[in-house]
Amino acid sequence: MTPGAAYRLALVGNPNCGKSALFNALTGGRQKVGNYPGVTVERRVGRLRTPSGIAIDVIDLPGSYSLTPHSADEAVTHNVILGQQEGELPPDAILCVVDATSLAFHLPLVLELKRLGKPMLVTLNMMDLAERDGIRIDTAALARELGLPVVGSVAVRKAGTSELVETLSSTLETLKNQPPADASAIPTDVRGLRREARRIAQAATVSEGREHKVTRVLDRVFLHRVAGPAILFGLLFLMFQAVFSWAETPMTWIDQSVVGLQALASSEIANPALRSLLVDGIIAGVGSVVIFLPQILILFLFILVLEASGYMARAAFLMDRLMAGVGLNGRAFIPLLSSFACAIPGIMAARTIDSQRDRLTTIMVAPLMTCSARLPVYALIIAAFIPDRKVWGAVGLQGLVMFSLYLFGIAAALAVAAVLKRTMLRGAPQPLLLELPKYQMPNWRDVAIGLWQRARIFMRRAGGIILISMIVLWALSSFPPPPPGATEPPIFYSAAAWVGKGLQTVFAPIGFNWEISVALIPGLAAREVAVAALGTVYALSGSEDAVATSLAETLRNAWTLPTALSFLVWYVFAPQCLSTLAVAKRETNSWRWTFFMAGYLFALAYIFAGATYWITKGIVG
Amino acid sequence: MKVSANTRTLGSLRPGQTCRVIGLADQAVSPELEERLLRMGFAEDAAIEVRHEGLFGRDPMAVKVDGVILALRRREADTILVEVDAPK
Numbered sequence: 001m002t003p004g005a006a007y008r009l010a011l012v013g014n015p016n017c018g019k020s021a022l023f024n025a026l027t028g029g030r031q032k033v034g035n036y037p038g039v040t041v042e043r044r045v046g047r048l049r050t051p052s053g054i055a056i057d058v059i060d061l062p063g064s065y066s067l068t069p070h071s072a073d074e075a076v077t078h079n080v081i082l083g084q085q086e087g088e089l090p091p092d093a094i095l096c097v098v099d100a101t102s103l104a105f106h107l108p109l110v111l112e113l114k115r116l117g118k119p120m121l122v123t124l125n126m127m128d129l130a131e132r133d134g135i136r137i138d139t140a141a142l143a144r145e146l147g148l149p150v151v152g153s154v155a156v157r158k159a160g161t162s163e164l165v166e167t168l169s170s171t172l173e174t175l176k177n178q179p180p181a182d183a184s185a186i187p188t189d190v191r192g193l194r195r196e197a198r199r200i201a202q203a204a205t206v207s208e209g210r211e212h213k214v215t216r217v218l219d220r221v222f223l224h225r226v227a228g229p230a231i232l233f234g235l236l237f238l239m240f241q242a243v244f245s246w247a248e249t250p251m252t253w254i255d256q257s258v259v260g261l262q263a264l265a266s267s268e269i270a271n272p273a274l275r276s277l278l279v280d281g282i283i284a285g286v287g288s289v290v291i292f293l294p295q296i297l298i299l300f301l302f303i304l305v306l307e308a309s310g311y312m313a314r315a316a317f318l319m320d321r322l323m324a325g326v327g328l329n330g331r332a333f334i335p336l337l338s339s340f341a342c343a344i345p346g347i348m349a350a351r352t353i354d355s356q357r358d359r360l361t362t363i364m365v366a367p368l369m370t371c372s373a374r375l376p377v378y379a380l381i382i383a384a385f386i387p388d389r390k391v392w393g394a395v396g397l398q399g400l401v402m403f404s405l406y407l408f409g410i411a412a413a414l415a416v417a418a419v420l421k422r423t424m425l426r427g428a429p430q431p432l433l434l435e436l437p438k439y440q441m442p443n444w445r446d447v448a449i450g451l452w453q454r455a456r457i458f459m460r461r462a463g464g465i466i467l468i469s470m471i472v473l474w475a476l477s478s479f480p481p482p483p484p485g486a487t488e489p490p491i492f493y494s495a496a497a498w499v500g501k502g503l504q505t506v507f508a509p510i511g512f513n514w515e516i517s518v519a520l521i522p523g524l525a526a527r528e529v530a531v532a533a534l535g536t537v538y539a540l541s542g543s544e545d546a547v548a549t550s551l552a553e554t555l556r557n558a559w560t561l562p563t564a565l566s567f568l569v570w571y572v573f574a575p576q577c578l579s580t581l582a583v584a585k586r587e588t589n590s591w592r593w594t595f596f597m598a599g600y601l602f603a604l605a606y607i608f609a610g611a612t613y614w615i616t617k618g619i620v621g
Numbered sequence: 622m623k624v625s626a627n628t629r630t631l632g633s634l635r636p637g638q639t640c641r642v643i644g645l646a647d648q649a650v651s652p653e654l655e656e657r658l659l660r661m662g663f664a665e666d667a668a669i670e671v672r673h674e675g676l677f678g679r680d681p682m683a684v685k686v687d688g689v690i691l692a693l694r695r696r697e698a699d700t701i702l703v704e705v706d707a708p709k
Contacts (some may be wrong), residue, residue, distance in 0.1 A: 066660055102688035105662060190659040191622070219690070221672040223683060317692045321677045330681070330692070431654060431697045432681055433661050436690040 004058040006049065007172050008089060010080060012113060013097030014106050014452070015063030015438040018125040018519045022153060023060040024446050027162050041347070043088070050169035068114045081116060092176050094120035100130035100137055100152075101212070101438065103205065108190075108195035109532070114148060115138060117180035121149040121171065123164055128154045129438065134209035142204035146182045190380050208423055215438045222314050232318050239302045245293035253292070258287035269316050277474055285470025285532045292528060295372045296458055297451055299341035304450045308442035313434055320432055323553045326414050327421030329432040332362045336413065339369035345454070347587055355430040361420045363587055364597055367580050368413035368573070370406045373527040376403055377571050384552035385564040412604070413590075467526035473533055477518070491537060496521075509612035510570070510606060511563040520576070527576045561620055566613035573605035625704060631684070632699035634671045640703035644668045649700045655660075663701050666694040
């Protein structure tokens, strides 16, 4: 417990019950996001302060349909409630969140929780939606039937939580000390739970209402056999279009700030070694990463809005058949889509896949989806080597190459998944049982909180692993200094050149020169670092002129076309991201699978880059 | 389980049809699948409305149960025995 909290309250509920929105409404921005030790189930804790001044730590547990754990998420929920979760003290009370628009579906979990005999209360969420649909629930009757206190709340409007907060502050103390409610009448089998839930729901429902019209109408369009997939692909196209075009302006601003900062540092710092470290190492390196923040935020904005609106589950429905072709199911689509932003949240999103084999397969192929960190590498090489002209009248050749690299990654991911599911991870096809939640207007505060958390994770990466690798690279390429009377550029004599020349024996067959080999070393930390590293290597290895001309022009003169294409293809596969491997280790909890991931990706990178090199060489001579 | 002339599997139904669950085809369902299907509401007497179906092989399908819309594949839907309601 963080000091000062009088109570610990665990939020429990089915997925899609609006639990996280309620959590945000109760705790505002005051929340901590981390992980439970040993598993990568996200741990979200926030502080709620009641008007009377009581501090309550609210723990947002992962959504579960039942207490019989089927997935890692459900296991954590189960263990926290029973006080058996490492890294979490047992909660003083449970707040079970129930969607008022589908009581019968949500009540079995309430009954199961009640059987545990812990202090608990129930809150009816989405009361506004229920009212809109004409559903009327007798809260008193529900409380009587359940034998538990029931409070109404509306998570999406903050004002609606005041009744809940008041009840919490007045009842938590008595609830904590009260003997557990009598649970002997609750059935222990699933059928019985279901029946009892339906009986209670009927007893507490005054008016059944009519179905949410918007959901019905929207689904007729979005889940239409032909229009549905067309709209999905249109949305995905719009998303990628937005990532490139909307991000352009803020990226220019960041670029200008970096240049400005470099100029300032150059003029203010007298010591040449320190100046070089700051200007060429730190500012250039970290700047080259921070520049992707706009693209990542735009991609996540789309993903968060699609999720909050209820559309994402429809996308999984529409993609299910395609995913079934490689032995996965529609659920794997969401992690793979997130991986276009970054494989880390993608791999973490695979937690919602209940089959262990499907989850492992999804994690293994997630790094093949073209993440935004590859963009700078692709953009640099394409700008340098692919002519900026139109093919077939209207389509830009550069854009076409970029698009094919994306398709190449997707095809590779599907192929690897198909192979894994037929060999190492063979098993019976897993059923798809997916809830399609009601459509909702996304709550912008929730979206903003989600975006803020992503931005923080990304910036922490830029400040940590990337900063350190840039400093190390700078040191490697600056020391030892060139001997007096040296004829070659200084980097030629540095430790980096040594390493690069050593590695070159491995990479020469696929067309890489020693400069590329050097850049691959810091590029192991994160893909986007390779651009900065190439900048550092070539800026340091050339004359003043080389620094003046742009990196793209430098590369055009230094590399052949086969080398450039080979380098592009290398980046489709190579697992050059320590954070991804670290997250894969945590999620799979297995070194074997982590090494397998790194190994197969490097092997494919080497084979395909080599093939590209020799084929291109054969064609252009 | 009262099997009648109107007994079908849920997997054989098309959008617009409504039905009532009479049970699971025991021999075709593993205990885990049975638990999950029951958990999601495919229990005896549940009223179901078939809503949507996918493009290829009309798979998967979306049905409404207990006020919630669920997606499932024909393969699993074929293990759920239902009695089809007469068209209104």
